[in-house]
Amino acid sequence: MTDYVGWYDEADRDAAGQAAVTEERLTRLRGLFPGKPLVITELGAAGSDLSAPEAFGGRRFQADLLARRIRSLRADRRLSGTLVWSLRDYALRPDFRGGSVLRSRPDLKLRPGLNEKGLYDFDGRAKPALEAVRRAFADSR
Numbered sequence: 001m002t003d004y005v006g007w008y009d010e011a012d013r014d015a016a017g018q019a020a021v022t023e024e025r026l027t028r029l030r031g032l033f034p035g036k037p038l039v040i041t042e043l044g045a046a047g048s049d050l051s052a053p054e055a056f057g058g059r060r061f062q063a064d065l066l067a068r069r070i071r072s073l074r075a076d077r078r079l080s081g082t083l084v085w086s087l088r089d090y091a092l093r094p095d096f097r098g099g100s101v102l103r104s105r106p107d108l109k110l111r112p113g114l115n116e117k118g119l120y121d122f123d124g125r126a127k128p129a130l131e132a133v134r135r136a137f138a139d140s141r
Contacts, residue, residue, distance in 0.1 A: 001029060001038065002085075003073065006065045007045035008101055011056065019072045030078065037080035040073055044085045046098070046116040047127050050109040057098075057108045062117075063132035070136035084133055089118035 003025075005018045013021070029038055047062025054060045066084065073082045091113055098110045110116055119130040 001025065001040055002042040003040045003069065003082075004042070004044070006069060011104065015068055015072070018069070022069075022072070023076070026076065026079070038078065039080050040082040042085035043069055043073070043082060044117040046101075046110055047129055048110045048116045049121075050111060053128075056105055057110060059128050063128040066129050067132040067136040070133060071139065074137070084119065086115070086118050088120040088124065089114050089116045089122040091115075091122070 003022055005022050006013075010018050010021050026038060043066070045062045045065045046057050047059040048057055049059060051058040051061075070082060070084070073079060092115055094113045096113055096115075098108055102108060111122075114122055116122075118127070119133060120126055
């Protein structure tokens, strides 16, 4: 399952509300696939230096969302794993401006032509999300 709660959907809900939405989705999947491993195969949010750090789409926002979502997901012992999407920002077509998230956040500022969901920026520099993810996975063992 992909989990973009807090980014593509449910961005206006608090942390408990976001966790409840994901739990509902996982419960449905468990019903469909009893006894099978369930893995979160994508998780994340963009983090751009074009937005204020704490603003939706900013680098601190990205770090905080990832840390909170990872801790919540890792607490669910019925999950077999969780993967962050993606390691490094990467180029897309030049006219890409953020995709479907812009429908709910038309004022979002992202770098044109890049997917900025990485833990490292396009030039390979670590974003605050890297350390936040490292701590979230270490804290939840």
